Amino acid sequence: MSSRNVGLRDAxxxxxxxxxxxxxxxxxxxxxxVALAVGFIGLIFLGTALFRMCPLYTLxxxxxx
Numbered sequence: 001m002s003s004r005n006v007g008l009r010d011a012x013x014x015x016x017x018x019x020x021x022x023x024x025x026x027x028x029x030x031x032x033x034v035a036l037a038v039g040f041i042g043l044i045f046l047g048t049a050l051f052r053m054c055p056l057y058t059l060x061x062x063x064x065x
Contacts, residue, residue, distance in 0.1 A: 006049070006057065022042040025039035
């Protein structure tokens, strides 16, 4: 079982960064591979914000709750 290890403030920042990355990804028309990578990272940020669980935090024993 996994538990939450991302605090509310951390989740808000991650959500904001994720949205900014997705918007930047959508604006990158001249470099599609970079846009794909940036969009993927943005989705990861949004996912960790939504579920408030970060696998890297778990790996290193960190919690911002």
